[in-house]
Amino acid sequence: MKILIAPVNIANQPLTVVKELRRQGVDTHLIQYWHGMSHPFGYDVDKYVDMRGRNWREGQLSFLSKALADGYDIFHFWNRSLYCSYPYRDMM
Numbered sequence: 001m002k003i004l005i006a007p008v009n010i011a012n013q014p015l016t017v018v019k020e021l022r023r024q025g026v027d028t029h030l031i032q033y034w035h036g037m038s039h040p041f042g043y044d045v046d047k048y049v050d051m052r053g054r055n056w057r058e059g060q061l062s063f064l065s066k067a068l069a070d071g072y073d074i075f076h077f078w079n080r081s082l083y084c085s086y087p088y089r090d091m092m
Helices: 013-023 056-069
Strands: 002-007 026-034 049-050 074-078
Touching: 002 013, 002 056, 013 026, 026 056, 049 056
Parallel strands: 002 026, 002 074, 026 049
Antiparallel strands: none
């Protein structure tokens, strides 16, 4: 089984879930949609999907298409839907 958790890492909660699933032997990855290559609060993720200069929705669909081709079985959209707005926009 291969699990993908995306698109945000709020308070490192999804990373904690990913680490425990990995400890139990589940192939799990945490993906962050963002406008750069690091989390604004310094949290770790497995991969950043850089949205700079991209249409936000098209960028999300493009990554989801790639993830489907990579054989993920379960997609968990942490605290956002597939079509989420710009994360943390109202927090800064």
